[in-house]
Amino acid sequence: MPKTLTEITQEAVKLPPPERLQLARILIDLSEPDAEPDAEVERAWDKEIERRLEELRSGKVKGVPLDEVKRKMEKRFRS
Numbered sequence: 001m002p003k004t005l006t007e008i009t010q011e012a013v014k015l016p017p018p019e020r021l022q023l024a025r026i027l028i029d030l031s032e033p034d035a036e037p038d039a040e041v042e043r044a045w046d047k048e049i050e051r052r053l054e055e056l057r058s059g060k061v062k063g064v065p066l067d068e069v070k071r072k073m074e075k076r077f078r079s
Contacts, residue, residue: 017053021046021049
């Protein structure tokens with residue numbers, strides 16, 4: 001029996017950040033099979049992701065709890 005989306009998500013959040021990033025790319029590639037990835041764009045995104053992670057790790061920026069983000073998004077798109 002295949003796993004549910006919830007089960008897969010619960011397992012995915014346990015992956016180290018680089019593997020979660022790789023999984024995200026795989027899922028995007030699967031959803032856009034005709035799109036050719038641009039290596040330069042991929043490198044730019046990798047650099048941006050690393051920069052943002054470093055800012056979080058160093059305390060330069062503070063993350064926003066997922067529940068708060070969800071509330072804001074729901075409020076924004078209900079209108």
